[in-house]
Amino acid sequence: MKFRSLLLACAIAAFPPAAYADAPAKDEKKAEQPAAEIPPPTVSVTKHSGRFGGTTINYRATAGETYLKDQDGKPIAAIYSTSYVKEGPVDPNRPITFLYNGGPGSGSLWLHMGAFGPKRVAIPSDARDDGAPPYPIVDNPESLLDVTDLVFIDPVGTGFSRALGKKDPKDYWGVTKDAKSIAEFIRIWLNENGRWNAPKFIGGESYGTTRSAALLNELEGTYNDVAVNGVILISTILDFAAGADTPGNEMTHILNLPSMAATAWYHNKVSGDRPAKVEDFVAQARAFAAGPYAAALLKGNALGAEERASVRQQLSHFTGLSEQFLDRADLRVLPSRFYKELLRDRGLTVGRLDSRYTGVDYDSAGEEPDNDPSFYGIDGAYAAAMNSYARQTLGFKTERDYISIGGVRGWDWKLEGAGRDQEVYMNVAPYIGRGLRENSGLRIFVGQGYYDFATPFFAAEYSLSRTGMPTDGRIQFHYYESGHMMYVREQDLKKLSADVRQFIRSR
Known part of the structure; x- marks a missing residue:
């Protein structure tokens, strides 16, 4: 921790009262200072080529900030994202997939540098510690760029994303608040990239699956719909009451x-x-x-x-x-x-x-x-890889730290419009059920590791088999012989990639 110096107190004591007796009052002096201007978003665009799913893809990487604005057009939050878009004329049938991690309070580095990005950090596949740097950052042929463009999103308080000006970041820290901000980001991205009519997938890991359900509600539950083709749930947690480790909960x-x-x-x-x-x-x-x-x-x-x-x-x-x-x-x-x-x-x-x-x-x-x-056993490698890759390979310039996880506090677990019972029984699975009932083209991918206690696979099965969930086969379950981040095991990275690739292709 950084500690405040005592020199300021000593300096004040050294001046006699006459030296500052005529100084303006504190409030008056504060009013005279103009508010600091918010600089334009920081954005870096680079071009690359790689081989993914057996296909060579030339793509444009955009690492940068997107500003969310208030009703007066004033920037109030910066969302950092990394977009990978195939070069060439826009194919109206080419999907776009928006991805994020969980926490709440985690950046997207895990799915980005572990599973679906064009580069990944290679760590031991047999459940051994990742050791000390340097960690190998290697080509990732399992990336999904052969079948979809990709956007990795860091919510406010994670990665390089933050509130701007006097905006309180807590205004974005909650199940519904967070989902609204990500929905706003997605609409901005679709506007700026001309992709409103493209097939769309959203996906997250861990709390990111909670976010996906709430986000689905924000995207499709309004008159200004962003219809979604598929939701990718990796290490799923939707019903928080059923899995609460509290006395009396059987x-x-x-x-x-x-x-x-x-x-x-x-x-x-x-x-x-x-x-x-x-x-x-x-x-x-x-x-x-x-x-x-x-x-x-x-x-x-x-x-x-x-x-x-x-x-x-x-x-x-x-x-x-x-x-x-x-x-x-x-x-x-x-x-x-x-x-x-x-x-x-x-x-x-x-x-x-x-x-x-x-x-x-x-x-x-x-x-x-x-x-x-x-x-x-894995956190050191991912933090080093993300910082190195974003700052050097992608050329994103910033003095801020990349917040991998832990930068968010005081999360609001109440769902917007929830009654008293829903406040104590927080379950976003009904958003999935409603989405399936109201969008016949929507499908759900569920990927679970057998050795995951953070989001147990039987809990995912339970939450997605309740009343209101269609039984027409649009919910797919896939299992992996690893844990929460199944992609740390190379065999399961390949299987996960193949499973998700097929899910996107079969829309």
């Missing part, structure tokens, strides 16, 4: 169980028969979670001893935890305890974002890990 235990089973399978902690494939074990865990386990939890203290013993034995089989531990936990194990307990006998913890990763704590006696090894 759904969180039900929805986390299949992820625990996948993790126990991966680390060879399954007691009894262990199927050869993780998806087979996960299928068994789903059936147990939604059946005997859910029934037992809902009985609460009325659960009989015989049924309790049967459920405890099966729960031990699926989680890899001892029956003694499960009994002490009353058959309800929060993920934070699971991370510490599963490999306690090996002196290791498992990751939250990707439970393939393991870490070593200060000691093995606690009940929760010191940190998440699946985050500190």
Whole structure:
């Protein structure tokens, strides 16, 4: 932290009262100073060529700021984005895909430099730490530029984006507030690039899937519609109440169980028969979670001893935890305890974002890990790669720091127009259902990692199978043998790219 100097106080004390007795009052002096002018947006345009999906593409990269303005035309926020547009005459049938990450409070560097941008940072694919720099920034043949133009967006408070002048950045920090600002950015981008009639896709990861649902509502829920062809949900979280790790909420235990089973399978902690494939074990865990386990939890203290013993034995089989531990936990194990307990006998913890990763704590006696090894195992590489690439390769000039994650505080979780019940039960999945019912051309891509506890795959399945969701096959689920950021595993990067590419092509 930077600390304010005491020299100012000393300097004031050194002057006698006569030296400043006739100085203007503080308010008068402040009024005399004109407001600082807001400079024009900083923009850098460069030209490149690459081979993506087996096709050579010449493209224009635009790294720069787009100003959001108030009713008087005064700039109030700068949205930083990186656009990749195929060179040549505009093809009216060529899609445009708008992408962002989550947090809330995360820049788009993860999807940009990890999955879909023309360059990516290469980190170990086998759940090892990324180590120290330099990190290799390599060509990314898995980028989607062969099938769509791409725009990576950093919301206010993330990346290089910020509020301008006297505008309070908190005016953009909320589920609805954030969605409105991104919808405004998209409309500006379509205006400036002449792409209103192009096929359009929006997509995000983690909280970015929450943003996608709210953004869909902002784009299609007004008279001035921006109709969308597809929504790409990567590591999905829509129903925050169902997955809340809070006492008395039984759904969180039900929805986390299949992820625990996948993790126990991966680390060879399954007691009894262990199927050869993780998806087979996960299928068994789903059936147990939604059946005997859910029934037992809902009985609460009325659960009989015989049924309790049967459920405890099966729960031990699926989680890899001892029956003694499960009994002490009353058959309800929060993920934070699971991370510490599963490999306690090996002196290791498992990751939250990707439970393939393991870490070593200060000691093995606690009940929760010191940190998440699946985050500190990758964050250094991504931050270095994004800063280097944006400033040097793309030529974006700024003295500001790129905020990877953590620059946003005091998020407003209330949905606009929500009643009291919706304030305490925050669920944006109904926006998806409404979008599907009112737009027959809309389709949903859902990509989930088996080893992800931040956004468990069973929770995504649950939220997208509720009343109001069409059952006509327009919601597609795809699964990957990695975690929250499935693209850190090279095999899954290729699979994710192929799956999304096919999704866009089949619009």
